[in-house]
Amino acid sequence: MTILHLALADDWTAAVDAGEYRVSTLGRTLAQEGFIHACADLEQLRGVAGRYYGEVTEPLVVLAIDEELVGCPVVREIPEGAQEAFPHIYGPLPVSAVVQVTPFRR
Template sequence: MATILHLAFPDQWEAAKQAGSYRWSTRGKSLDDGATFIHAARPEQVGMVANFVYDDVEEPLCLLVIDTERLVSALCDEDLDAIGISFPHIYGPLNLDAVVDVRPYLRGADGRWPEVLDHSLRS
């Protein structure tokens, strides 16, 4: 099973379960607000993304573990910012059955968002 991850606020994930799909692209942006895709990351990219996008967030986040083979919407691996690093992007809503696990994501003792070291998440 190939997996990717998406950082989410727990309340947005709970709302998605009630709505039937997840539509948040990234912090403060959703498909309903004109975003064209949902940002995702590979496990080794999560800490970098979290410390950039969620640097001032104190509340816990959650990691949506997504089975790429279950996705209904298109998945593209892209370097849209031309930084030499490609990221997975989901072009459309995230179907709930593609989310195979939801894990709490907490800041480390040093105050930074940690890297994901769980080897079971690496594909």
């Protein structure tokens, strides 16, 4: 199954150089949050973009992630205040698990 993550383009570039991605969400690392936030589909991703990335002027990319290649637990959880489950990646994301990178357009 493919899941999605919205990332700053610069964070993704740094991850490619490092071999793994360790950003949980805007301004928070995997170490700080305990997991990497992801979305089940484009509808969820657009909602996240509107709620949390509306003021971001830096380029954003959508990471399409092959869940089977992640190599750590991916757990669908309902965040506090939400009504739907979101996939959370409980470990660093290997760049090899990202099967497509697309510029995000609002």
